[in-house]
Amino acid sequence: MYNENGQKRPLTSWETARFFIVGLLFNAVGNGLTVATNMGSAPWTASAANLSNATGWSISLFLFSYGFIAAILSCLLLKAIDWPRVLGNLTFLLAFSVIIGLVSSFFTAHGVGQLPMLWRLIIDIIAIILVGCGVSITQRLQFILHPLDDLTNLTRFMFFNGNAGIAQIVNFAIPMVISFAMWAITGSIVAVNIGTLVSFFFQGLVISIADQRVIGHLDHKLSLANQ
Template identity: 45%
Template sequence: MIKTANGLRKPTIFEAFFYFALSLLVNAFGNGLTVAANMGSSMWTASAANIANDFSFSISWVLIIYGASQILINIVLTRHFDWPHIFGNIIFISFFGPFVGFFKSFFLTLGIANLPLPIVISLDILGICLIATAVSIYQRLNLILHPGDEMTNILRFQYFKGNAKIAQWVNFSIPATVIIVLMLIFRQITAVNIGTLFAFFFQGTVLNYADKVAFPKLKHRL
């Protein structure tokens, strides 16, 4: 919903398209940046990067498969089939995975991993903050969501009384488990570093802050 002087109104078609397209690009940009920096990605992306590395898969395809799995989890959490949202989830992951792969390749071509360590860490944390900001925007729009972020939305408002931090931690427990299991099996780990810890402990906090400062007139449409 959009806050106006007279209350709240639904976003126009142009506003909805603008917010969705912007948040999708910012999210993919941030994820691509963190994967290329290799100083720690958001939990789901870090988990996908480890699967891709351990099994020689394309990270774009792993993210798409992850998205499909998250859709099934959301059905279990809500206990019903929300076909419009499921269709929106499919649209999102169809674009999201390839965009992340594109931005990852773009940043690797720029040689981001060869920059001085403090700069790489700063860029990695910037990427995670961009991810949280993008999630904040399209969660408030609540039109087309990445299924992983819809999971956070479901947990946040249906299970944890609006607490984004707890909802994010519960969400992240799944990819964290995958990372630990793969590390024990393959004795290697990738895309997990300072940035991953920052994402685990503070992404929910950044998301809460972004709700207030990034397009503050855009309010949650539950």
């Protein structure tokens, strides 16, 4: 819904498409940059990178697997299979998984990972902010959403009284455990650094601020049975 001076109206098709593309690009470019800087990716991306490092399999494969599992968990929370929602989430997931792989490869090939540490850290933090803004837009839009973001959004309003910070930390605890488990098994860890901790503790805050400041007229539109 679009809120204009307190009056809510449905989004036009053009507005929905435009906001969706902006949210997708913010999210994918931000995640791709965090991988390329190697100063710390968002926890889910970092854990996928560590699984990829341990197995030699594509990071996109693990990102897709995470999303598929999250889509199933969302159905369990909703106690129903909402096929348009599931198919939309999986469509987003497929596009996102491919784009993030391409973006991270592009920035890595262009030397982002070879920049001085200070510059990589600055780029990484900016990228994490981009991810938070992208997640905020797509969560409010509720058009086609990444399954992990959909699951976090559901738990945010179902269990945490709308507190994005708590919901995000609970969500991120799982991939953090996976990354450290891979470290214990292989003796090496990638994509976990200062930026990962910033993302873990503050991405929920970024999302909360973005809810008000980034396309601030766009209101949350949740499709929960109990609303």
